[in-house]
Amino acid sequence: MKPASHDPCEWTATELLHAYRSGQLSPVEVTRALLLRIERLNPQLNAFTLVDAPSALAQAQRSEAAWQSHRLKGTPVGALEGVPATIKDLILTKGWPTLRGSHTIDVNQSWEVDAPVTARLREAGAVLLGKTTTPEYGCKGETNSPRSGLTRNPWHLGKTPGGSSGGAAAAVAAGLGPLAVGTDGAGSVRIPAAFCGNVGLKPSFGRVPAYPLSPFGSVAHLGPHTMSVTDAALMMNVMSQPDARDWTSLPFEGRDYTLGLDDGVRGLRVAYSPTLGHVRNLHPEVAQAVERGVKILQALGAQVEQVDPGFADPLHISTGLWFAGAATIWRGLSEAQRAQTDPDFAAEVKLGESIDLAQLHALNMERGLLGSHMRQFMTNWDVLVTPSVAVPAFDAKPAGHTPMSAQAMLGWTPYSYPFNLTQQPAITVPCGLSSEGLPLGIQFVGRMFDDAMVLRVARAFESAVPVARPSLAWAKSDAA
Numbered sequence: 001m002k003p004a005s006h007d008p009c010e011w012t013a014t015e016l017l018h019a020y021r022s023g024q025l026s027p028v029e030v031t032r033a034l035l036l037r038i039e040r041l042n043p044q045l046n047a048f049t050l051v052d053a054p055s056a057l058a059q060a061q062r063s064e065a066a067w068q069s070h071r072l073k074g075t076p077v078g079a080l081e082g083v084p085a086t087i088k089d090l091i092l093t094k095g096w097p098t099l100r101g102s103h104t105i106d107v108n109q110s111w112e113v114d115a116p117v118t119a120r121l122r123e124a125g126a127v128l129l130g131k132t133t134t135p136e137y138g139c140k141g142e143t144n145s146p147r148s149g150l151t152r153n154p155w156h157l158g159k160t161p162g163g164s165s166g167g168a169a170a171a172v173a174a175g176l177g178p179l180a181v182g183t184d185g186a187g188s189v190r191i192p193a194a195f196c197g198n199v200g201l202k203p204s205f206g207r208v209p210a211y212p213l214s215p216f217g218s219v220a221h222l223g224p225h226t227m228s229v230t231d232a233a234l235m236m237n238v239m240s241q242p243d244a245r246d247w248t249s250l251p252f253e254g255r256d257y258t259l260g261l262d263d264g265v266r267g268l269r270v271a272y273s274p275t276l277g278h279v280r281n282l283h284p285e286v287a288q289a290v291e292r293g294v295k296i297l298q299a300l301g302a303q304v305e306q307v308d309p310g311f312a313d314p315l316h317i318s319t320g321l322w323f324a325g326a327a328t329i330w331r332g333l334s335e336a337q338r339a340q341t342d343p344d345f346a347a348e349v350k351l352g353e354s355i356d357l358a359q360l361h362a363l364n365m366e367r368g369l370l371g372s373h374m375r376q377f378m379t380n381w382d383v384l385v386t387p388s389v390a391v392p393a394f395d396a397k398p399a400g401h402t403p404m405s406a407q408a409m410l411g412w413t414p415y416s417y418p419f420n421l422t423q424q425p426a427i428t429v430p431c432g433l434s435s436e437g438l439p440l441g442i443q444f445v446g447r448m449f450d451d452a453m454v455l456r457v458a459r460a461f462e463s464a465v466p467v468a469r470p471s472l473a474w475a476k477s478d479a480a
Helices: 013-022 027-045 053-073 116-123 166-173 190-196 229-239 284-299 315-331 343-353 357-380 406-410 451-464 473-479
Strands: 048-051 084-088 127-132 179-184 199-202 221-226 269-272 303-306 383-387 426-433 439-446
Touching (some): 027 473, 084 116, 084 166, 116 127, 116 229, 166 190, 166 221, 199 229, 284 303, 284 426, 284 451, 315 343, 439 451
Parallel strands (some): 084 127, 269 383
Antiparallel strands (some): 048 127, 179 221
16 A cells, blocks of 8 residues: 655555565664654654654664565564654553653653563564653643643644543644553543544453553553554554553453454444433534544445434443542642642542542442443444444643642543543544544444454454645745
């Protein structure tokens, strides 16, 4: 497949791998081009909290030598050999500080551990460019923090990229690296992917090993940000490999997620729920875009029925467990550290401190009932289709701009957090633009453990609705 752009910064990982294999491009020239682009665009986007050019170029040189040997002698190369990638600044990366968007983290300490996903990317030959911005401890669906500042959306600098993986999504959308690793505790991969026009996958819980485990518990997932579904499948092949440090991880499948990716949707049973039966704040342009998307699935041969899954809004469960997790972090901080925290995080802590043990147990019981309900509901369906987020990207604002509450935190993204609670795989794919020219997303939710199915359906949809890229007109005028 011929790339849509002549600029390799705009190429997908799949396209780069084809170019490396043929000798059309080298990892060094791609990495140099990306580093120059980051230098030019990141001051306005603030997608990166750390860029390590010397390390990236050294990795690229090793990958270039590996590809040369492969072409000459047939020696094997890594699954992502020479492909640039970024790591969210919640994820441990050897040699780089992991500051979690927080002044409470001391940069002057030993950073000698790779998280499982970081280690797997290195082993696969990916070129790690740097760390991407996050709100403090990944605590919200926007990306702003006292330490990292305000991250902006490459489609419109006045808008938020979402969060908490906002830096990851902004970097991929702006062509600052084709692959990014994010985390998703209540939508933190899917929200920014939808706002930035990316593909964002939250795998089944445990499919991608984590270490250390999140203080927010078993709602927290690791997942890929990419500009194509095929790239997300390639990343899953690497990210899902086992690591004994995560005792909650699933047994290793050893499958190739690219196999069957293009099998289409003909005959698949698709449940379509535009409101989940309870959403009242769905933006009309989002609703229209998703409805058009569902008609495309029908035209591709899917058997679609509009049906609600039959559960009430679990916002209080999600935010209750989240706020309790914030309070747990808080108890480990000194008074001096507490004084440095994001006002939004501190407000979450106060709400979490009001939750007693009986309430926490009740929330977990409610969560269990929801999970059981969705396991049963999904026995009748291959995927559930919903909007990704109820609204297009809204204005980017600094930390503390709105009093913290459950509604303020997540009320505008009612399609994301339920599936963290149920731990099902869910993917967002772009499905059009708003009248303001902002990306809109459609979400495919799968049966638990059926990550391959959500990738397959997303790939079929993507084949009919190609992913658009932002014009970056703000960058062109700035360069002029």
